[in-house]
Amino acid sequence: MWKDKQDGRRTDDNDLDAMGSALDSPRPETGQDVSAFVGKGVVFKGTISYTGTVRIDGTLEGEIHTDGILLVGEDAILTAKVTAGTIVCKGKITGDITAREKMKLRAPAVINGGVTTPMLSMEEGVLFNGTLEMEQQARPVQKEPPLHAVGNGNEPVVRRLPV
Numbered sequence: 656m657w658k659d660k661q662d663g664r665r666t667d668d669n670d671l672d673a674m675g676s677a678l679d680s681p682r683p684e685t686g687q688d689v690s691a692f693v694g695k696g697v698v699f700k701g702t703i704s705y706t707g708t709v710r711i712d713g714t715l716e717g718e719i720h721t722d723g724i725l726l727v728g729e730d731a732i733l734t735a736k737v738t739a740g741t742i743v744c745k746g747k748i749t750g751d752i753t754a755r756e757k758m759k760l761r762a763p764a765v766i767n768g769g770v771t772t773p774m775l776s777m778e779e780g781v782l783f784n785g786t787l788e789m790e791q792q793a794r795p796v797q798k799e800p801p802l803h804a805v806g807n808g809n810e811p812v813v814r815r816l817p818v
Contacts, residue, residue: 690723695730711746722755729763742772 690707693699697713704720712728718736719725725739731746742758747765752758754772762780769786777783 689726693731695728727764 688707689710690705691703691709693709693711693713693715695712698716699713700716702718702720703709703715706721706723708724708726709719709721710726710728711731711733713730714732716734718738719733720738722740724741724743725737727733727742727744727746727748729745733746733748733750735748735750737748737750738753738755740754741756742752742754743761744759744764744766745761747767749767751768752766752770752772754770754775756772757774757776758770758772760766760775760777760781760783762778763782764778765782765784767784769788770783771788771790773790775787775789
């Protein structure tokens with residue numbers, strides 16, 4: 656899933672770069688299937704739940720729920736609670752945002768609200784007004800107690816002491 660390429664970047668990062676670049680064109684050719692498209696000038700109120708990739712260039716008020724990818728275009732205005740796997744944003748989002756995998760903010764994005772994500776990248780020119788919470792996935796750490804030599808007679812005995 657996270658294969659390293661010759662240039663040192665992961666396949667996943669290259670795919671996101673392609674999608675981020677696709678935000679610059681009106682019709683993305685990202686290599687990914689776009690499940691839905693909310694075009695410029697479209698106003699949507701309600702809840703969107705989906706799998707796959709959705710691009711929004713219009714106005715949305717409500718909620719977005721997905722484990723997939725959300726592409727927010729430069730003209731997009733979202734007033735919403737957003738929960739997604741990955742978010743690439745050039746537009747304006749007001750509300751609580753949770754990106755389970757990563758969030759990529761590209762200029763001239765404007766974020767007003769709380770963001771929770773394990774990985775965030777932000778270009779110069781992005782306006783971020785709010786809070787950021789980054790949680791690293793817990794990795795179990797096994798700590799071995801130190802070994803101390805204890806002599807009893809001719810041979811040393813190794814015994815573990817409590818930490």
